[in-house]
Amino acid sequence: MTANLNDKPLLSARNLGKHYGQRLGCRDVNFDLYEGEVLAVVGESGSGKSTLLGLLATELSPTAGAVHYRMRDGETRNLFDLSEADRRFLLGTDWGFVRQDARDGLRMGVSAGGNVGERLMAVGGRHYGRIRDTASDWLNRVEIEPERIDDLPKSFSGGMRQRLQIARNLVTHPRLVFMDEPTSSLDVSVQARLLDLIRGLVSELGLAVIIVTHDLAVARLLSHRIMVMRQGRVIETGLTDQVLDDPREAYTQLLVSSVLAA
Numbered sequence: 001m002t003a004n005l006n007d008k009p010l011l012s013a014r015n016l017g018k019h020y021g022q023r024l025g026c027r028d029v030n031f032d033l034y035e036g037e038v039l040a041v042v043g044e045s046g047s048g049k050s051t052l053l054g055l056l057a058t059e060l061s062p063t064a065g066a067v068h069y070r071m072r073d074g075e076t077r078n079l080f081d082l083s084e085a086d087r088r089f090l091l092g093t094d095w096g097f098v099r100q101d102a103r104d105g106l107r108m109g110v111s112a113g114g115n116v117g118e119r120l121m122a123v124g125g126r127h128y129g130r131i132r133d134t135a136s137d138w139l140n141r142v143e144i145e146p147e148r149i150d151d152l153p154k155s156f157s158g159g160m161r162q163r164l165q166i167a168r169n170l171v172t173h174p175r176l177v178f179m180d181e182p183t184s185s186l187d188v189s190v191q192a193r194l195l196d197l198i199r200g201l202v203s204e205l206g207l208a209v210i211i212v213t214h215d216l217a218v219a220r221l222l223s224h225r226i227m228v229m230r231q232g233r234v235i236e237t238g239l240t241d242q243v244l245d246d247p248r249e250a251y252t253q254l255l256v257s258s259v260l261a262a
């Protein structure tokens, strides 16, 4: 019988680690991520979450280990052996990256429609009318009035900017989306609405997501699995509800009971 590709992980980290000179960023990170799976990485400030995300998204070079990724053609490659062109292809089409600060994820000098359309053009979209229609459709999906299509993101509220960032990232139907504290810069009421939107889109599009958050409520709402980091290492991992309801490690128990400032 032919193996179902979906039985294989989309991404596998093996003994992944990074030191910044003498300082430990993260070490010995091992996990598999499957299509459609949402993995939350949680831990206190300085525990290595951003370092890990940077490594997975190939923005940082590891000092140890590998990350294997199943490309669209079914071939599994070590991300750190990819050519610059392959890397750019992944970043521009197959992956999304939703940043904590929308200014880092959007082109602030380009209209809302341009921000979304640009990613479509990167995957070969050439027909101006169709690109504009798709952009307008995506603005609608993220609850931005399509009449705002020609407005610059700087005229948008924080919540709207984050929603625009999400549209820009999802328009190419990526298979994997990295999210770095996507809601933490927003007011609590705005956060709830954005989380709802993210949850709906992730499930509708069957996205695999790796989300870094210090907010366990965000992890609870969005993720299937959770990885708890402390001092650069993964100290506990498992199904989100299981880990949060019945943490094995004393440190996770403290984190859950909010004794630690996450």
Ligand SMILES: Nc1ncnc2c1ncn2[C@@H]1O[C@H](COP(=O)(O)OP(=O)(O)OP(=O)(O)O)[C@@H](O)[C@H]1O
Residues within 6 Å of the ligand: 020, 023, 024, 025, 026, 043, 044, 045, 046, 047, 048, 049, 050, 051, 052, 214
């Ligand atoms: N560019 C860098 N140069 C040197 N050390 C760094 C660098 N970036 C991170 N570190 C160190 O690596 C460790 C892990 O930091 P990292 O930013 O990955 O943690 P984090 O869990 O994402 O923290 P936060 O939630 O505050 O963003 C820390 O000790 C940090 O000081």
